[in-house]
Amino acid sequence: MKKIGVIGTGNMGTILIESWLEAEVLKPKDLVITNRTLSKASVLKEKHPGIQLAASAVEVVHQADFIFLCVKPLQIHSLLQGIKHHIKKEQLLISITSPLSVAQLEAEVKGPCARFIPSITNRVGSGVSLLSFSETCSKEMQESLQKLASSISEPTIIDNDITRVSSDIVSCGPAFFSYLAQAFIEGAVDTTKIDKKTATILTENMLIGLGELLGKGIYTLPTLQEKVCVKGGITGEGIKVLEAETGEMFHHLFHATHEKFAEDLEEVEKQFGHPY
Template sequence: MNVGFVGTGNMGRILIEAFLDANVLSPSSIYITNRTIKKAEKIQESYPSINLCLTVEEVVKNADYIFICVKPLDIHPLLMKIREHLHEKQCLISITSPLTVEQIESMVSCQAARVIPSITNRALSGVSLFTFGSRCSMEAKLTIKELFSHISTPIEIENNITRIASDIVSCGPAFFSFLLQKFIEAAVKETEISQEKAVQLASEMLIGLGKLIESGHYTLPALQKKVCVKGGVTGEGIKVLDSEIGDLFIHLFQRTHAKYDEDVKVVTEQFHS
């Protein structure tokens, strides 16, 4: 099985490196290209056996599964460019949320799927979100899920929860790293702890929290109750969080959904034109 990557920016490179680290793909089975070819060349420097292609058509010619890792507005013109080179046994896999598999299928004769990855997949963990097109064969579905099962937990979703699922899985690491950074900054500002020590303690705490949740020993509410001693310090901190966070996350989701709706509108206009 040969796998192609059109676009080797942040997420394209993360997927390539994760698959290689997980030993689920070999460098010689991967075909890559990028609009700025130097980005693809840097990957080949790390993995000399990887196949560097100067054109998208070359990737399409050699790959059975083709990941489209470009910006949403670049996908329509890309599909126009390669549609005549695709055949029904191939499968296009988009990793962008504003584009539906139905839109891809409306332009090409091959199979289509959407997989929304997460930066956590680089650590061979986290979740990847799946939506399959109507022409996607059972063989293709199983192959793609098997591929991602080595670097994530694959979960199928419906179109109507695409944005919120992406917010949690894909955007979540950025949101919570931002909160963790603010947590650290406040600790350094209000006490005598050093930045280095605060980062070390907070990072190890978060890793431990993740493992604790993964173990299944506690639900999130149970974990809070376990740490909170009646009349203790943690309880006072929780009171502050409860009173000051308010509708923070509601506003966050409202903003991400508004941006998503804007992107969907523009992409839809492309496909209807």
């Protein structure tokens, strides 16, 4: 098993670490981790004593085969300045952030790189992870990373030009649909006699069941709607409201995320001096 280094133990870094441990694809001894605030990484070591806690990012680089950069996009450039001269050609550097392309990363470190964009759904070994590889990334490295990704997700290799929309669906999607589910609950509570606790229980379990139906391939999204929506029935009346009132809502959503992404790209390009 390759030694996995994780620099940054915030939300996504922690999700990756705990997902791999829970899936038993990694043992604590396979991990070396660090964080800018070391006490945050210490919490993971206390929970999983075999994990090695490194005092610095350089120490992680010296010990890991795969190095995951789990920090914010605008923190990566300064981080690389401190570690890039310690990275060897046989190591794979992996970013988990969408505004930084593998080409930009590769140009900076002059070695094999990859991008691994996870989702919160990976925490239960479900959902998708998005992968991209640099030109110098060997087939063996690619297969090893895909194997690691497949233990907690459905790894999907994507082209650079669909990175943002893919990440919107995979990574942001759970938050978007969580918001819609909460609005659904509030609508039920405000217009009927149901209480919020009951409405929440019913909605959460409905969503779990919906996921099971899709996951087991019993229905697709369109066929599921057809099965529930009986012509002239109550569901059909609800669908009419959705058709009339959602309108271009999701068009606006993707426009908004892409506008913010363009801003992030501009800031990253200022740092790296290389186009996305």
